[in-house]
Amino acid sequence: MSTDLYAVTVLGHDRPGIIAATTAGLAELGLNIEDSTMTLLRGHFAMMLLCRGGSDAAAIERALAPLAVGGDLDVAVRPVASGPAPAAGGSAWVLTVHGGDRSGIVSAVVAEVAAAGGNITDLTTRLAGDLYLLVAELDLPVDADVAAVESAIRAAAERVGVTATLRPAEADEL
Amino acid sequence: MSPAAGSERVAAWSETELGVEGRVLDVVRAPAGVLSARGDDVDPTSADIVQLAADLVATMRVSPGCVGLAANQVGVGVRVFCVDVTEHPKTRTRHGTFVLCNAVVVASSRNERAREGCMSVPDLTGDVKRASRLTVRGRLPGTGEEVEFSTDAFEARALQHEIDHTDGLLFLDRVAGAHAIYPRQTYL
Numbered sequence: 001m002s003t004d005l006y007a008v009t010v011l012g013h014d015r016p017g018i019i020a021a022t023t024a025g026l027a028e029l030g031l032n033i034e035d036s037t038m039t040l041l042r043g044h045f046a047m048m049l050l051c052r053g054g055s056d057a058a059a060i061e062r063a064l065a066p067l068a069v070g071g072d073l074d075v076a077v078r079p080v081a082s083g084p085a086p087a088a089g090g091s092a093w094v095l096t097v098h099g100g101d102r103s104g105i106v107s108a109v110v111a112e113v114a115a116a117g118g119n120i121t122d123l124t125t126r127l128a129g130d131l132y133l134l135v136a137e138l139d140l141p142v143d144a145d146v147a148a149v150e151s152a153i154r155a156a157a158e159r160v161g162v163t164a165t166l167r168p169a170e171a172d173e174l
Numbered sequence: 175m176s177p178a179a180g181s182e183r184v185a186a187w188s189e190t191e192l193g194v195e196g197r198v199l200d201v202v203r204a205p206a207g208v209l210s211a212r213g214d215d216v217d218p219t220s221a222d223i224v225q226l227a228a229d230l231v232a233t234m235r236v237s238p239g240c241v242g243l244a245a246n247q248v249g250v251g252v253r254v255f256c257v258d259v260t261e262h263p264k265t266r267t268r269h270g271t272f273v274l275c276n277a278v279v280v281a282s283s284r285n286e287r288a289r290e291g292c293m294s295v296p297d298l299t300g301d302v303k304r305a306s307r308l309t310v311r312g313r314l315p316g317t318g319e320e321v322e323f324s325t326d327a328f329e330a331r332a333l334q335h336e337i338d339h340t341d342g343l344l345f346l347d348r349v350a351g352a353h354a355i356y357p358r359q360t361y362l
Contacts, residue, residue, distance in 0.1 A: 096347050100205040122352035128297035131204045135352045163210045165347040170303065172285070 012073035014045040025063040029055040089142040092169035099162025101132040181323035196232025199248040212342040213253040218275035219318040227273040227315035230256040244339030255336035264328035277312030301354035
């Protein structure tokens with residue numbers, strides 16, 4: 001039996017029961033949900049699931065088609081390669097950026113992360129009134145000059161009128 | 175003054191010592207620049223700071239649920255804040271209402287993660303890890319006495335939140351991760 005991995009995305013108008021309907025369709029096909037994430041983006045439902053099983057993409061799309069009948073939800077199914085091995089070493093950081101909303105804040109700041117060879121592993125942005133907020137979790141390479149990266153991020157943030165804070169991601173080992 | 179004496183002195187302090195009537199001020203919201211800049215250290219005996227201390231307490235008192243307020247939250251870029259966690263259910267050690275100037279953290283331990291909000295960031299809350307055992311040092315407005323004292327639990331959290339304000343940091347700068355930020359729920 002094939003154990004291909006599929007990415008299922010569901011986007012659109014929020015209402016009760018979307019997750020229940022989606023997962024019921026996947027369960028009927030015997031698919032196993034691995035990683036998933038769901039949130040509301042300015043009130044819009046946004047979910048991505050990675051599921052594995054013996055169905056093909058067309059069968060998954062057919063199973064989930066009832067979700068999109070109302071025209072207010074968009075469902076997509078894509079095969080994906082099995083996950084790459086995580087990079088070894090490095091260090092984990094939390095980046096917070098906030099300030100007055102304007103275009104270009106995210107791109108200005110994350111460009112500095114990319115330039116340092118950093119990899120963003122989680123990202124949230126929020127617009128609340130005039131306040132724009134970005135919180136990212138990122139990995140920096142073993143040989144990264146963290147002080148230089150932080151300085152570059154702060155300078156980039158300053159150029160677009162916001163402040164940036166880079167802190168180690170702390171994990172309490174028990 | 176020993177920490178024990180400092181603790182007694184802070185607990186005995188009240189805004190009546192200031193001898194001036196506090197005024198209710200407007201609270202500024204992020205992204206106001208004053209919230210992201212470290213405040214200036216102050217002379218706690220100056221008339222302006224005594225009045226500001228009274229104003230901070232008065233503004234805190236009329237703000238529902240408010241357990242602390244820093245000067246830069248009312249648009250004044252100086253290192254002064256007030257705290258009163260007396261009524262909060264998570265409080266253990268409590269020192270009543272007090273105002274500290276130029277306060278710093280002397281020692282901290284036993285980090286705990288909890289959800290925080292802020293009058294200057296009214297639309298968001300976030301999970302922040304902070305020390306639950308804390309020793310701080312600062313000066314009282316009016317007399318200018320230096321006090322050092324220890325506290326714990328919610329009062330420790332409130333003190334760190336306010337000291338962060340005086341250093342130009344919001345709780346947003348300390349959230350635990352990308353999924354530790356939450357829109358504040360409003361039910362109509």
